[in-house]
Amino acid sequence: MALLEIADDLIIAAPGHARELLATVERLTRTITDRYACGGVQLMAVETLAKTSPVDAENFARSMTDPSYQASALVRVAAVLTRTDRKQARGLLADAEHLVRTRDAPDHRERPLGHIARTLARLDPEAAERLATTISNPLRRAQALAIVAGVLVRAAPAHARRLLADAESDALEPANPCFQARTQVKVATVLAQVDPGQGRRLLIDAEHLVRTSRHRDPVLQDAAEALAALDAAEAERIARTITTPVHRSRALTKIAEKLARVDLGGAERLARTITPPYHQVLALAGIAKTLIELHSPPAIQKQ
Structure with missing residues (x-):
């Protein structure tokens, strides 16, 4: 982690030195046996490297042996490339989607598909919407649609409103109260940018929904933070x-x-x-x- 922080500081001023440090990080991650620790460090390294060398970052990502983390890494490189090489970014997103759909268990696919949709929305909003609608779980689909709408809210507010209407409908599906409330907060946070009144109401609904849950505090924190710009007293x-x-x-x-x-x-x-x-x-x-x-x-x- 310390090497990553140093590399991140150096990546612009001394990219050659930074890449040397990242190469050391890559070698060290091969010795980490904990899947989550290894994957998390590798993702940070890819994100840092992509700032100056997307090609090297892509090569690093493709060398990762865990399919789930490799897909996440490809998405992070693609996010950088949306500004410079849209065709390559689309290709990386397609590869990431293939990894998710063929390697991850069905119930583990839906969150990473939402992350892919978020980056894809910068390149092709209609394709991102189609991807989001393939998610079968209503609450995960609502989160993905809200993510896409968040990308579109300034450039295409009418399109964003339509997606948010679908997301809000999905977010009202009965489910685990805590998960449902968290989804409503995510939808409301974006919705507030185009309809502050409805966004506020959905945040209040989320608070009521989660009030009796043992795990309510993180959701209430998110709801309060999202509501801060709309109604500070509430x-x-x-x-x-x-x-x-x-x-x-x-x-x-x-x-x-x-x-x-x-x-x-x-x-x-x-x-x-x-x-x-x-x-x-x-x-x-x-x-x-x-x-x-x-x-x-x-x-x-x-x-």
């Missing part, structure tokens, strides 16, 4: 009901950052109620960052 109410301190603090921090755009005094007062002190410091730093973004010239914000 978002804070939800955040205050979260019993796990870390999830509650993270939600309140995000709300304070959003609130700073319209009510600096209120944001600072909210931040000073956050405990423990570490999270209060993060919230105040987030408010400061928001102020810098609001009052800095665009050229400075991009640095």
